[in-house]
Amino acid sequence: MPDWVVDLDGVVWLGAEPVPGAAESLSGRLALGERVVFCTNNSSERGQDKAAALVSHGLPKGVEVVTSADxxxxxxxxxxxxxxxxxxxxxxxxxxxxxxxxxxxxxxxxxxxxxxxxxxxxxxxxxxxxxxxxxxxxxxxxxxxxxxxxxxxxxxxxxxxxxxxxxxxxxxxxxxxAGKPEEPMADLLRERLPRGGVVVGDRADTDGRLAERLGWPFVLVLSGVTRRSDLPVDVPTACIAEDLPAAVRTLDSWYPGSV
Ligand SMILES: [Mg+2]
Missing domain, CATH: 3.40.50.1000 (HAD superfamily/HAD-like)
Structure with missing residues (x-):
């Protein structure tokens, strides 16, 4: 059973618009006791405001957000x-x-x-x-x-x-x-998720390289910066999915019986 590092821009939302079903798709994993750390390189807004936005998108209170500002x-x-x-x-x-x-x-x-x-x-x-x-x-x-x-x-x-x-x-x-894919962010995530996790993101050069640095699987989603026409990317991917709900369904099948 993995823990999760999930990017925000291009994965959970695009500007103010949610990626349909993205936030809700993780609710089942959270209910199983898996940890999800939302991890964004966007430093301009406060992590607590992003957490409040995630709650408004259907996630439970107390959701964890780390930013490149942290x-x-x-x-x-x-x-x-x-x-x-x-x-x-x-x-x-x-x-x-x-x-x-x-x-x-x-x-x-x-x-x-x-x-x-x-x-x-x-x-x-x-x-x-x-x-x-x-x-x-x-x-x-x-x-x-x-x-x-x-x-x-x-x-x-x-x-x-x-x-x-x-x-x-x-x-x-x-x-x-400091932010993804550099060591200070990797260090922060190792502290938060000591048993490791999967990294879900829309950018190979940040999310993918971060996963590579951590030695954790990278799940690339095509709802943000990277489009199907950009494939293949130059970092190892464990899975390529259209969006976060599709990625979660794939990981559900990798860990049968856990949902
Ligand atoms: Mg992104």
Whole structure:
């Protein structure tokens, strides 16, 4: 009986639109006592808000969500002065470890131990300028993730990787990356799911590489970034399914008698 790491964007929902039946499809596995950790590289919103959205989609209260903001916050020391280029989810995660956090819109002077970059929907030239300036002045550069895009109902939108690239280019510095498929997120998931699990996601380069790093099976779903015309992907897949409900049905058959 596996535990589960399930991606959100492109698997459970596309922007504000749920993937039909996706959240509900896991209810049966949860009822069996299996653990599901929803794992997203999207750092801009708060994990607790995503958990509330999952409950509104039919999942039980107490559902677990980890974000790349949680992963990058583990790399930050409580004593640090941090410049945050990102949304409220990233800001709160950094504050939760005790760091002093300044928004990138507000600081064009000052000394910082770290600049942490996440998806920032208020991005403008001034914020990039401040972040790059702080890195050139000696701050370490961290990124929640480097996904090039994320999917919503309109197609692919610019991801955090596009923003990180701007700061890295302007500062001449390479970031330390925390989210999927990097080690800080893998470390967080090993702690949460010590008996291991399957990884379900829509991206080979993040979800698939994460599964490879963990040594856990990767289930690729075709409801998000990866389409059937993109196959084959260049990471090992245990299963390719149209969407999460189809993936759950397949895994039900791998573990007969468990449902
Ligand atoms: Mg995804």
């Amino acid at each position: 992963a990058v916050a583990r790399l930050v020391e409580p004593s640090w002065n941090v410049l945050c280029l990102g949304g409220p989810g990233l800001r709160e995660a950094l504050q939760s470890v005790g760091a002093s956090v300044v928004d990138s819109a507000e600081a064009d002077t000052g000394s910082f131990d770290a600049v942490v970059v996440g998806l920032d929907r208020q991005l403008d030239y001034h914020r990039i300028d401040n972040a790059a300036r702080a890195v050139r002045n000696g701050a370490r550069l961290f990124a929640s993730n480097t996904d090039s895009t994320f999917p919503d109902t309109t197609g692919l939108r610019p991801g955090c990787g596009a923003i990180v690239a701007a700061v890295a280019t302007a500062s001449g510095s390479s970031p330390i990356v």
